[in-house]
Amino acid sequence: SAVISQKPSRDICQRGTSLTIQCQVDSQVTMMFWYRQQPGQSLTLIATANQGSEATYESGFVIDKFPISRPNLTFSTLTVSNMSPEDSSIYLCSVYLAADTQYFGPGTRLTVL
Amino acid sequence: AQSVTQLDSHVSVSEGTPVLLRCNYSSSYSPSLFWYVQHPNKGLQLLLKYTSAATLVKGINGFEAEFKKSETSFHLTKPSAHMSDAAEYFCAADFNQGGKLIFGQGTELSVKP
Numbered sequence: 664s665a666v667i668s669q670k671p672s673r674d675i676c677q678r679g680t681s682l683t684i685q686c687q688v689d690s691q692v693t694m695m696f697w698y699r700q701q702p703g704q705s706l707t708l709i710a711t712a713n714q715g716s717e718a719t720y721e722s723g724f725v726i727d728k729f730p731i732s733r734p735n736l737t738f739s740t741l742t743v744s745n746m747s748p749e750d751s752s753i754y755l756c757s758v759y760l761a762a763d764t765q766y767f768g769p770g771t772r773l774t775v776l
Numbered sequence: 777a778q779s780v781t782q783l784d785s786h787v788s789v790s791e792g793t794p795v796l797l798r799c800n801y802s803s804s805y806s807p808s809l810f811w812y813v814q815h816p817n818k819g820l821q822l823l824l825k826y827t828s829a830a831t832l833v834k835g836i837n838g839f840e841a842e843f844k845k846s847e848t849s850f851h852l853t854k855p856s857a858h859m860s861d862a863a864e865y866f867c868a869a870d871f872n873q874g875g876k877l878i879f880g881q882g883t884e885l886s887v888k889p
Binding site: 696701707711755770 | 809818819820822825868870874875876877878880881882
């Protein structure tokens with residue numbers, strides 16, 4: 664298994680500002696992902712965080728809005744840029760391990776006013 | 777298009793009675809399938825997974841699920857519900873074996889005393 668931590672656990676931000684969310688894993692992993700869970704909704708994949716290269720974004724998500732860094736095999740950041748109230752969500756990172764198992768971090772609960 | 781459908785948005789059972797949470801997927805191929813549980817204000821916890829081995833999968837906390845290819849289903853069951861089972865349950869599929877999960881809409885399970 665993997666132990667995943669995220670910072671901050673929650674935040675309240677003003678519209679137009681940006682927030683960077685950190686994800687730390689206790690072991691080296693190849694595959695890391697970022698998901699969004701809007702209020703009362705299911706999870707939607709934002710992007711795959713690739714180590715040493717640009718992230719791969721899913722349809723509907725763009726790098727300018729959600730820039731992602733992956734400087735090494737244990738760490739990644741997701742920035743939510745120029746926030747609006749519609750960005751209020753829980754943002755979760757996850758890691759994909761061998762045997763087809765994916766573990767999720769505790770999530771970052773973001774509220775945009 | 778590949779998708780995951782959870783047939784019930786809300787299920788209510790009495791404590792000690794069986795639980796059935798339904799999940800169907802749409803794909804030409806058999807994906808890896810997962811059930812996650814999310815308690816209020818908590819992260820996602822993996823309950824069980826199917827990855828082309830035994831079609832009846834046993835998970836944690838007495839849950840199990842059966843993969844039925846002919847019905848493209850992966851329903852979650854538990855013989856006897858406990859109050860602590862009250863939570864949101866998500867069915868997810870990895871259609872490309874690459875770690876990207878597509879989630880169902882979620883089923884809220886309520887357990888009455």
